[in-house]
Amino acid sequence: MPQTLHRWIRALIIALVGTASATPALPASTLATDAVRDALATTNPAQNPTQQAAQNRAAAVAAAQSTPSTTVALTPVRGKTAIARSTAYNSVPGQTDATPFITATGTRTRPGVIALSRDLLRTFPYGTRVTIEDLSGKYSNILKNRVFIVEDTMAARKSNSVDIWMPTRSEALNWGARQIRITAVR
Incomplete structure (x- = not known):
């Protein structure tokens, strides 16, 4: 040679x-x-x-x-958790942008969709399936064995926050603001 x-x-x-x-x-x-x-x-x-x-x-x-494999790098770590402030929203123009029924990923809003602040999106990217635990214990029976999917983004001014989509304004108001633990399941 x-x-x-x-x-x-x-x-x-x-x-x-x-x-x-x-x-x-x-x-x-x-x-x-x-x-x-x-x-x-x-x-x-x-x-x-x-x-x-x-x-x-x-x-x-x-x-x-x-x-x-490129998919391995995109897969979030199973069991990754974060404690964050949680609120709820529904699809009205006052709480969203000009397209209230469309998420940041382009899907339609529906039960089980959550929005994360941009800092939490680094840990739980779009498409991550998560469970939510209410740390106050008040809504633990509603959230038990329910899987949510990250498909939306909150306003840039928000940090360490999770927004859960709800179909009506009254349900969103009843949820209020509370501390939750979010855990990636897949």
Whole structure:
């Protein structure tokens, strides 16, 4: 092999070893090693096409194994909790923007939808399924075994707050303001 290819491989190995602590460990397999070695090897023009296809498949399998799944990074941590102030809202223009029945994610408001302040959205992103526990104990039987989904955002001035959508104004007023514990379930 040419000297520049040796330097490139050495630099690649050093770069990979240097970032090994930040990346998850790969399974102990020689498949990835063999695929990389075969891909870097100079190909013989007279090589059998079936051998070349097998090498391409092995390289693709190795690349798929070493590439982390993007959905894992978006999945919130199960059991993550936060204690926040909770209020309730319903779909009237005075409590929302110009589109009162549409959430920030583009879905329609319905029972089980909650809005979070922007600081809590970092911990519980859109689509997170959560349970809510009323810390006063007054509404614990209503909230028990109920799963809510984060689909809306509160005003920018709000912090550490959860807004629960309710179908009527009287239900929202009865809820009032209280301390709750929000826990991610999926």
